[in-house]
Amino acid sequence: MSTATVDTSHGHAHDAHGHHDEGFIKKYLWSTDHKIIGFQYMFTGMFMALIGGFTVYAFRMQLAFPGMSVPGFGRVTAHDYNSLVTTHGSVMIFWVAMPVLIAALGNYLIPLMIGCDDMVFPRLNRLSYQIFLVSALVLIASFFVDGGAFGGAWTSYPPLSAKAEYNLTPKGAPLWLIAVALEFVAFLLGGINFVTTVMNSRAPGMKMFDVPIVVWMIIIASILFMASVGPLVAGAVMLLFDQLVGTGFFDPAKGGDPVLWQHLFWFFGHPEVYVVLLPAMGVVAEIITVFSRKKLFAYKTVLYTAIGTGVLSFFVWAHHQFVAGIDPRMANIFSVTTLLISIPVAEMVFVYIATLYGGSIRLTTPMLWALAFLGEFLLGGVTGIFLGASGSDIYFHDTYFVIAHFHYTFFPIAFIGSFAAITYWFPKMFGRMMNETFGKVHFWGTIIAFNFIFIPLFFLGARGDHRRIYDYTNFPDLMKPGMQDLRVLATVALLVLLAFQVVFLANLFYSIFKGPKAEQNPWKANTLEWVAASPPPHGNFPELPTVYRGPYEYSHPDAAEDYWPQNQPPAGAAS
Amino acid sequence: MSAETSTAQTAPAPAGHDDGHHTNYVKIWGILVVLLVISVAGPFLGHPVVTLITAFGIATVKAFMVAKYFMHINLERKWIAYLMVTMLLLMVLFVGGVAPDVLKHEGLRWENVAAKESVIKGNAAGEAAEHGGGEHGAAPAGEHH
Amino acid sequence: MPTGRLAVWWVIASEIVIFGGVLGSYLMHRLGHPDWAYQSVHTNTWAGAFNTLVLLTSSLFAVLAHQEAAKGNGPKAARNLMLTVLGGLIFLVVKSFEWTHEIQHGYTLTSNTFWSFYYTAAGLHGFHVLAGMVIMLVVAADARKNRELQRVENIGIYWHFVDLVWIFLFPLLYIAK
Numbered sequence: 012m013s014t015a016t017v018d019t020s021h022g023h024a025h026d027a028h029g030h031h032d033e034g035f036i037k038k039y040l041w042s043t044d045h046k047i048i049g050f051q052y053m054f055t056g057m058f059m060a061l062i063g064g065f066t067v068y069a070f071r072m073q074l075a076f077p078g079m080s081v082p083g084f085g086r087v088t089a090h091d092y093n094s095l096v097t098t099h100g101s102v103m104i105f106w107v108a109m110p111v112l113i114a115a116l117g118n119y120l121i122p123l124m125i126g127c128d129d130m131v132f133p134r135l136n137r138l139s140y141q142i143f144l145v146s147a148l149v150l151i152a153s154f155f156v157d158g159g160a161f162g163g164a165w166t167s168y169p170p171l172s173a174k175a176e177y178n179l180t181p182k183g184a185p186l187w188l189i190a191v192a193l194e195f196v197a198f199l200l201g202g203i204n205f206v207t208t209v210m211n212s213r214a215p216g217m218k219m220f221d222v223p224i225v226v227w228m229i230i231i232a233s234i235l236f237m238a239s240v241g242p243l244v245a246g247a248v249m250l251l252f253d254q255l256v257g258t259g260f261f262d263p264a265k266g267g268d269p270v271l272w273q274h275l276f277w278f279f280g281h282p283e284v285y286v287v288l289l290p291a292m293g294v295v296a297e298i299i300t301v302f303s304r305k306k307l308f309a310y311k312t313v314l315y316t317a318i319g320t321g322v323l324s325f326f327v328w329a330h331h332q333f334v335a336g337i338d339p340r341m342a343n344i345f346s347v348t349t350l351l352i353s354i355p356v357a358e359m360v361f362v363y364i365a366t367l368y369g370g371s372i373r374l375t376t377p378m379l380w381a382l383a384f385l386g387e388f389l390l391g392g393v394t395g396i397f398l399g400a401s402g403s404d405i406y407f408h409d410t411y412f413v414i415a416h417f418h419y420t421f422f423p424i425a426f427i428g429s430f431a432a433i434t435y436w437f438p439k440m441f442g443r444m445m446n447e448t449f450g451k452v453h454f455w456g457t458i459i460a461f462n463f464i465f466i467p468l469f470f471l472g473a474r475g476d477h478r479r480i481y482d483y484t485n486f487p488d489l490m491k492p493g494m495q496d497l498r499v500l501a502t503v504a505l506l507v508l509l510a511f512q513v514v515f516l517a518n519l520f521y522s523i524f525k526g527p528k529a530e531q532n533p534w535k536a537n538t539l540e541w542v543a544a545s546p547p548p549h550g551n552f553p554e555l556p557t558v559y560r561g562p563y564e565y566s567h568p569d570a571a572e573d574y575w576p577q578n579q580p581p582a583g584a585a586s
Numbered sequence: 587m588s589a590e591t592s593t594a595q596t597a598p599a600p601a602g603h604d605d606g607h608h609t610n611y612v613k614i615w616g617i618l619v620v621l622l623v624i625s626v627a628g629p630f631l632g633h634p635v636v637t638l639i640t641a642f643g644i645a646t647v648k649a650f651m652v653a654k655y656f657m658h659i660n661l662e663r664k665w666i667a668y669l670m671v672t673m674l675l676l677m678v679l680f681v682g683g684v685a686p687d688v689l690k691h692e693g694l695r696w697e698n699v700a701a702k703e704s705v706i707k708g709n710a711a712g713e714a715a716e717h718g719g720g721e722h723g724a725a726p727a728g729e730h731h
Numbered sequence: 732m733p734t735g736r737l738a739v740w741w742v743i744a745s746e747i748v749i750f751g752g753v754l755g756s757y758l759m760h761r762l763g764h765p766d767w768a769y770q771s772v773h774t775n776t777w778a779g780a781f782n783t784l785v786l787l788t789s790s791l792f793a794v795l796a797h798q799e800a801a802k803g804n805g806p807k808a809a810r811n812l813m814l815t816v817l818g819g820l821i822f823l824v825v826k827s828f829e830w831t832h833e834i835q836h837g838y839t840l841t842s843n844t845f846w847s848f849y850y851t852a853a854g855l856h857g858f859h860v861l862a863g864m865v866i867m868l869v870v871a872a873d874a875r876k877n878r879e880l881q882r883v884e885n886i887g888i889y890w891h892f893v894d895l896v897w898i899f900l901f902p903l904l905y906i907a908k
Contacts, residue, residue: 131734203741211734237741238676241748245756248851256840258847260756263700266708266764266844271756274684325676329683338686338693611798615791619784626780629906641902648898656794656891663732666740673744677751681759689759705766708843712769 043133044549048140049119050440052110053433055147059106062151064509066099075495075502077482090179092481093162098154100165101187104283105194106147108425112290113236114143114198116432117205117229119440123540123547124223126214126556126578132204139200146193153186161187166276169261169269173253185254192247195240202233214539214578216558221577223538223562224313228293232286235321239282246275273335277328284420285324289317291428292359295381298435299363300563301536302378303370304573307563309362316355316362323352333401334408342401349399353392360385360392371566375534376450380431383458384423391419394469409479412472415465422461430457430515437522438529442546445526449518456511463504467497535574538562542578614655621648739885743892746859750896753855754903757848761907770845772908773838778829779905782822783897789818790894793887796874800884805877812871812883815890819864826857849904856900859893 039047065083072079073087080086087095118136122129130136154160161183163172175181209222209230249260250272259265261272300307307313329337329345363385372378394416397403407413430453437445472478476489483489483498532541539558543551556578564575569582621644628640653659659667691698691705761767796811830850840850863886870886873879 132738199745203738203745206741207734207738210737211732237745238673238748241745241750242677242680242752242755244749245752245855248855249753249756249847252840252847252851258841258851259844260847260851263698264704266701266704266760266767267847268688268698268701268760271684271688271759274680274687275752275756278680278683325679336687336696338690338696340694341683341686611791611794615787618787622780622783622787625902625906626776629908637906641906645898645902649895652790652891652895652898656790656894657888662740669740669744670747673747673751676748677755680751681755684755685759688756689763691763701763705764708764708766708769712766715769 041137043129043137045118045122045130045133045136046440046547046551048136049115049117051140052118052143053115055144056107056111056115056429059102059110059147063099063102063107064512066095066102067505068509070095070099071502071505073481074483075499077484089481090159090162093164093178094154094160094180094183097162097164097187098150098160101161101191102150103421103425104165104287105191106150108287108421109194109198110143111429112287112425112432113229113232114140114201116225116290116294117201117233119436120540121205121208121226121229122212123439123543123551124226124538125209125212125217126539126542126552126558127208127212128550128552128555130204131208131212135200136204139197139204142193142200143197146190146197149186149193150190153183153190156182156186158183166280167250167272168276169250169253169272173250173261175254185251188247188251188254192244192251195244195247198236199240202237205233206230214556214558217577220310220314221558221561223293224296224307224310225290225293227314228289228296228317231317231321232289235282235289235324236286239279239286239325242275243279246272270332270335270337273332274329277331278325280331281328282321282324285320287424288356288420289320291384291424291431292317294428294432294435295363295384296366297536297538298377298381298431299366300565301435301534302373302375302381303367304373304565305366305370306565306567307362308365308368310561310563313359313362316358320352320355320359323348323355327352327399330399330401330404333404339401346399346401350396353396353399356392360389375434376445376447376454377431377435379451379454380427380434383454384427384431387419387427387458387461388423391416391421391423394419407472409477410472411468411476411478414478415468415472418465418468422465426457430454433519435534436540437519438533439540439543439545439547441523441526442529442544443522443526444529444533445522446518449514453511453514453518456514457508460504460508460511464501464508467501467504471497471501532576535572537564537574537576539577542576609655611655614651618648618651621651733881735881735885736888739888742889746892746896750852750855753848753852754899757852757903760844760848761903764845767843767845768908770838770843771904773833773836774849774905774908775829775832776905778825779901782825783901785818785822785825786894786897789815789822790891792818793890797884797887800874800880803877803880805874805880808880808883809871809875812867812874812886816864816867816871819860819867822860823857826853852900853904856893856896859896863890863893 040051042048069081069084069087070092072081072084073092078086118130150160158175158180160180161167161172161178162180163178163184167188171177172184175184178184209226213222249258252258253260253262253267259267261267261269263269296307296313326348327345329341330349333342333345394412398407398413398416433440434445434450437443468476471494474491474494476494477486480486480489483495529545531543531545533545534541539556540547542556544553557580558577559579559581560575560577562577564570566573567575569575625640625644628644629637631637653670659670686693691701792811792814796808796815799805799808799811833846838846840847867886867890870879870882874883
């Protein structure tokens with residue numbers, strides 16, 4: 012990292028276009044302001060989450076009550092079922108977790124937390140969102156073409172994904188692929204913007220180890236994304252040719268190899284897990300320190316373990332392919348690396364627990380979400396051990412155990428992490444406070460329902476419940492006593508979980524317009540975004556802050572209060 | 587882009603590292619062209635190892651020269667070069683992890699029958715096309731079936 | 732480091748893995764399929780070699796443009812950039828004749844996976860050439876008026892990278908027979 016440099020021209024550069032009488036379109040749809048672009052990503056992500064939620068509602072109803080006419084959807088055919096599960100997987104990962112955790116938080120927080128007025132390439136930033144929006148629209152359009160949305164699973168393995176006679180979605184498949192490729196381009200542009208901004212525009216005095224952990228995490232995640240997505244971009248072009256022109260890149264009869272796609276996909280797909288995990292971990296670090304009023308335990312350890320996780324994440328991809336016909340000797344190697352990667356992640360969790368130890372903990376809504384993240388993600392990590400070891404994975408592969416494990420990692424990341432972030436930064440984003448009571452109702456409803464969805468699925472998976480079945484009544488082995496009851500339990504819990512999201516949405520939109528006004532620093536936090544007004548105006552800071560210390564100096568003996576903002580000059584220094 | 591470019595406009599010599607090096611770019615270009623000639627000439631010696639060196643060895647040398655003298659990567663901060671090398675190493679890692687499954691057609695208790703068949707078929711079609719005579723007869727594999 | 736140049740380096744870093752994905756996949760298939768030698772003999776080495784020369788020369792003009800921009804001589808930098816664009820244009824014209832000839836002889840995208848890789852890899856590269864040319868025209872238009880001269884170097888670095896990719900594509904697709 013280069014040393015901090017701030018262009019003095021920033022100050023008047025934004026004055027020149029700091030007039031606030033633009034029309035609605037210019038202000039909210041065509042803006043280059045990083046905060047507005049962050050909101051665009053956030054609300055698009057929320058909208059896509061509704062689609063993801065609706066699809067899971069439809070196919071879980073089919074699994075619990077086979078053949079029923081699902082209210083709001085109708086009868087789920089086998090063909091619909093394929094499209095629904097594919098859409099659920101791809102939407103939740105590519106159009107919910109990625110835009111909310113990386114793009115929305117990155118855009119909103121990075122310039123505020125490093126103390127500058129905007130991203131270094133604001134127009135590139137706007138272009139990035141626009142490409143992302145087009146990708147979402149292409150995906151939504153694919154629901155309405157002949158044959159419906161793509162039905163070849165979110166991993167899109169050929170030959171299922173390559174040949175229309177197998178996936179039966181001749182138009183949905185290429186549209187899905189184009190949407191995903193566009194989405195990658197959008198995040199590549201965004202990632203380059205994040206990295207250059209943090210390297211070149213930090214506030215004066217902000218050194219490498221004064222950067223808040225969440226910013227570090229987003230940067231590491233962006234770099235991981237840039238380094239891992241390339242082969243899949245190439246693979247997407249190849250698969251598109253296989254679908255549209257009839258090439259044989261993934262067709263062994265023509266000299267290609269279907270396993271190559273799996274490698275291309277997972278070489279990206281596994282680092283991708285950490286691309287979304289790290290920002291969520293960063294959010295948790297911010298919240299835990301603020302609400303235990305204690306310095307983050309071992310800042311550098313968190314940073315180094317995050318980098319270590321990132322590096323290791325490139326060495327584990329083939330653990331998704333233990334039963335795909337890869338060489339058993341390679342499976343040995345990938346088992347070992349997979350088990351190794353749990354070490355740095357566990358270390359981060361330990362650091363957070365050590366931060367909590369002896370702190371004066373305040374159980375606000377964001378803090379509850381942050382603590383729940385640690386607990387639930389821990390379960391996800393521990394169950395991953397069984398899948399990382401190739402021996403037990405051969406039994407568990409393609410069962411609901413995998414589904415449950417995956418959701419115990421991704422639900423905490425994508426939803427618990429996002430709820431933590433939104434409830435924590437809400438006062439800054441909209442200048443108003445959210446309702447704590449409704450926040451807690453939403454929290455408990457979501458967390459309890461979430462566990463009631465996936466704990467039954469662990470048991471089902473351990474009993475051999477296969478994941479790619481549309482109607483279990485055709486499989487007597489999977490209809491043993493109690494198994495269908497567990498499926499119904501999971502589905503009912505899902506309905507409860509979805510119902511509680513109404514509480515969140517109501518609280519969110521009510522508070523945006525009618526919540527009590529927030530102060531500039533309601534949580535008494537140290538980081539620079541709390542120096543700006545709530546909500547920050549275009550240009551963020553009245554004058555750009557100077558940084559004197561690290562971001563986590565809580566309850567420091569030299570400070571007058573139990574927090575010590577990064578920009579507050581030391582007592583002895585003349586200001 | 588507004589902020590940083592607005593200052594650059596006023597600065598007379600914005601391009602970063604014009605710190606008094608006077609590389610003769612035409613000379614570098616000449617060396618690159620000579621290297622290109624060697625890499626084209628290599629296969630005429632008819633020795634596979636020589637071809638390998640003149641093709642890929644020289645390509646590496648050319649790449650190094652372009653990166654150094656044209657892209658000035660040596661004048662950048664060191665981590666830029668490390669970053670590029672890291673990206674290349676990631677690709678080595680990728681090929682290393684995938685080659686046992688994709689490059690090879692058999693391994694410990696597994697065999698890729700389809701791939702082996704496609705090689706045999708391709709060889710047969712290729713030989714048939716060669717004996718069929720001439721450039722024009724050499725239709726691609728598949729059309730003979 | 733100036734922000735623009737820093738961003739270009741990050742672009743190149745992410746491009747390395749994109750081309751790495753295609754070329755790595757091609758390499759593994761090529762080594763696993765000795766029968767592809769019967770296909771690769773039909774690529775036109777001379778066209779490939781000429782195009783390498785064209786791209787190397789265009790890179791020379793790109794770096795000369797940077798030299799002029801560093802001296803603050805915008806119009807001269809712009810002229811050199813236009814010569815670079817001309818190089819890109821010649822490259823694409825040669826490529827289109829080459830492909831037309833090959834397609835007429837029945838070597839199409841779908842005739843064999845060797846040719847699928849051939850067209851995909853070279854096509855992806857050609858797309859980058861085209862994109863570079865468009866950006867360079869914009870940069871040249873500014874440079875002529877002595878504006879945004881730092882961009883001359885930035886687009887040059889990108890152009891050299893595109894050249895670099897071709898330096899590896901040439902032996903992979905044309906020389907290895």
